[in-house]
Amino acid sequence: MSHLSLEQEEQLQKIGTYLSQVRQEKSIPIEEVANKTFIRLHILQALEAGQSEPLPEPVYIQGFIRRYGEFLGLDGPGIAKTFPVNSGLSLKTEKTEETEKTEETEPGALVLYTGTSSEDKSQTLTSPQKIPRIVAKSKTVKTVAKSIQPYYPYIIILSLVSVAGGLIYLLNTVFTYITNRQIENSSVAQEQQTPDKPDQPAPAPKPEPKPPPTPKPSNPLIKVRLSITEQSWVRVVVDGKIELEETLPKGYQKTWIAKQKLTVRSGNAGGVLYSVDQQQPKSLGKRGAVVQRSFSLAAQ
Numbered sequence: 001m002s003h004l005s006l007e008q009e010e011q012l013q014k015i016g017t018y019l020s021q022v023r024q025e026k027s028i029p030i031e032e033v034a035n036k037t038f039i040r041l042h043i044l045q046a047l048e049a050g051q052s053e054p055l056p057e058p059v060y061i062q063g064f065i066r067r068y069g070e071f072l073g074l075d076g077p078g079i080a081k082t083f084p085v086n087s088g089l090s091l092k093t094e095k096t097e098e099t100e101k102t103e104e105t106e107p108g109a110l111v112l113y114t115g116t117s118s119e120d121k122s123q124t125l126t127s128p129q130k131i132p133r134i135v136a137k138s139k140t141v142k143t144v145a146k147s148i149q150p151y152y153p154y155i156i157i158l159s160l161v162s163v164a165g166g167l168i169y170l171l172n173t174v175f176t177y178i179t180n181r182q183i184e185n186s187s188v189a190q191e192q193q194t195p196d197k198p199d200q201p202a203p204a205p206k207p208e209p210k211p212p213p214t215p216k217p218s219n220p221l222i223k224v225r226l227s228i229t230e231q232s233w234v235r236v237v238v239d240g241k242i243e244l245e246e247t248l249p250k251g252y253q254k255t256w257i258a259k260q261k262l263t264v265r266s267g268n269a270g271g272v273l274y275s276v277d278q279q280q281p282k283s284l285g286k287r288g289a290v291v292q293r294s295f296s297l298a299a300q
Contacts, residue, residue: 004052011083013050015065018079020048022072030288037067041288044068058085222262222295223277228252230271230287237263258295265292 004012023033030048034041046054047064055061062080069076148155226234228248236244238258250271256262266272269285276295285291 004055004058005084008058008084009050009052012047012052012055012061015079015083016048016050019065019068019072022074023048026072028072031286033068033071037071039064039067045288058083220297222258222260222297223255224258224262224264224295225255225275225278225281226253226264227273227275227281228271229273230268232266232268232271234267234272235265237265261294261296263292263294266290 023030030044031041033039034044042054043064046052047061047068055064062083062085065083066076066080069079226236228234228250231247231249233247234244235242236256238256239260239262243256264272264274264284266284267290268287269289269291270283270287272284273281274284274293275281284293
């Protein structure tokens, strides 16, 4: 579940799309932005894609937008201000003279106010929109506090006993560790004083029989298995025909078979693992890079 409001989600989509377009127009790799701005790569990718789940609190998102905009030569502070930081519900204590005159509240009563959009800021400063109050009575808490007041000395004594027990356990652990170290050091010293026995010659290894050569199949095929570790756009071309061209989710796995040639292209090579003919899986490339690889019988 997203921790941002609907207004923040919409504005994040607009800002992320704009920053991504400017970066691509200037032909700047996203890895260079991460190195120069000291913003983590997955944060930049989530910012450009408008994905709020990997992002931190709104105030930090606003700082990332400002730093990213300044790196691209834009008005970073101006763009960052368009992303609202305070949005949603805020809890305030009812202590104004106006509410004391109009309504009677119990001790510890709280009033819930709603934040408004940028168009209603002038109204928010003078007359905040009030929704039904949440009243929390504190009589039960006071009763419990009075009932346990006679037991305060016992509670303090128990606390001191617990602290003393923790110190004794810590000292016992340290003493045991020091004792074990002394025993180990004395054992090592005795081993060093004992003369080493002459090494006996190791028996000559027996020659292992060579396995018979594996016969090659009469009709060889190209088998390539893809495993998606991060959400990535992938296109697969088998013998000149496009078999797949879409964004694959994490955990997707499939094997393609070709007779002549098989080509794999990905927009996030670091999120794609490939295995040829059941060999050890390898990464298609670096994370966030666009990489294309071709597999054919001649190459093998």
